[in-house]
């Protein structure tokens with residue numbers, strides 16, 4: 001009879017990058033014969049993959065560790081909050097081990113110590129593409145770790161270190177394995193996708209019969225040959241992004257860019273120390289739209305950054321009206337412990353941060369709704385995510401999972417998640433499109 005290493009529970013918090021870390025941990029442990037339990041009661045121990053970015057995320061992570069300890073009693077902590085082991089130990093002295101982000105080996109070692117693996121040469125039944133926590137038809141593809149920028153509100157470089165890019169060949173082999181396993185959409189993630197390869201001087205590596213450089217364009221082009229949707233997240237508006245827009249115009253990668261602009265006032269952008277902080281960003285957006293009229297642009301902004309005046313904020317609203325972005329997320333500035341921006345003068349009171357957040361969302365809601373209205377009558381491919389009561393819910397090339405809207409398809413509940421169908425858009429509300437088979 002097959003002897004197994006034990007059963008593990010996993011709580012995965014935080015961003016898609018943390019989810020990819022969780023997938024690697026699950027894949028590695030599954031390969032060693034460990035089982036996974038969906039609840040605390042069925043697990044011999046619980047791994048909590050934490051997020052430490054915002055104060056609210058730290059609190060959520062500490063709470064999750066406490067819950068796992070109360071429900072199960074044996075807890076291994078990893079992820080971004082793991083960099084602050086002192087805070088975890090102070091709150092929860094009973095945890096078995098603590099490691100930081102992408103320290104997979106430390107997690108595996110801690111599991112071995114607490115729950116020794118049983119040797120079983122037949123236990124390696126893990127498919128080559130690993131095990132994933134996202135639905136079967138889409139997957140996040142992490143192309144680098146860390147970040148060499150130093151935005152004043154962000155502590156990610158402290159948590160994860162400087163940019164470390166994966167060789168292009170490795171990324172492409174993983175992407176190819178995912179595509180062969182039935183994944184229909186790859187979501188390329190990193191902290192700064194447009195900086196990919198800078199740290200390794202765009203080194204070439206082998207992919208199939210050729211060498212591919214670790215360069216944003218080269219990687220996007222090669223991914224575009226795999227026959228699946230490729231969506232690019234966390235891109236900054238550097239001039240070299242122009243050449244990737246050409247790939248979008250030719251249908252090689254999705255006409256979608258997720259660019260975290262964060263603000264539009266030059267004074268605030270300078271105080272934020274944002275990368276690619278150029279004067280002519282609006283010109284660049286319009287240039288891209290001329291190159292690729294179908295392009296959808298998503299962004300995020302921070303309202304109430306320290307020192308932001310009403311004039312700065314109005315500049316941001318005016319900029320949004322001109323930029324006509326398709327999708328926008330907004331955060332109220334939050335003084336993350338350890339961020340240099342906390343020391344800036346003239347912090348914005350909480351009620352003004354809240355008020356500006358609401359004003360920004362109102363302005364953007366009208367823009368997004370008007371842009372969605374323009375899609376009515378268009379025929380486009382839709383990737384089905386889930387089936388509900390008499391309804392299929394999917395996404396077009398303009399919508400990323402989790403963060404954007406959806407395409408609602410009433411009466412199509414015979415479809416399956418992962419189906420790709422041609423849809424005529426017949427209606428739109430503030431966030432979602434409504435369609436029918438074309």
Ligand code: SF4
Nearest residue numbers: 147149151154156191
């Ligand atoms: S680009 Fe700026 S906000 Fe993004 S991870 Fe790097 S330092 Fe943080």
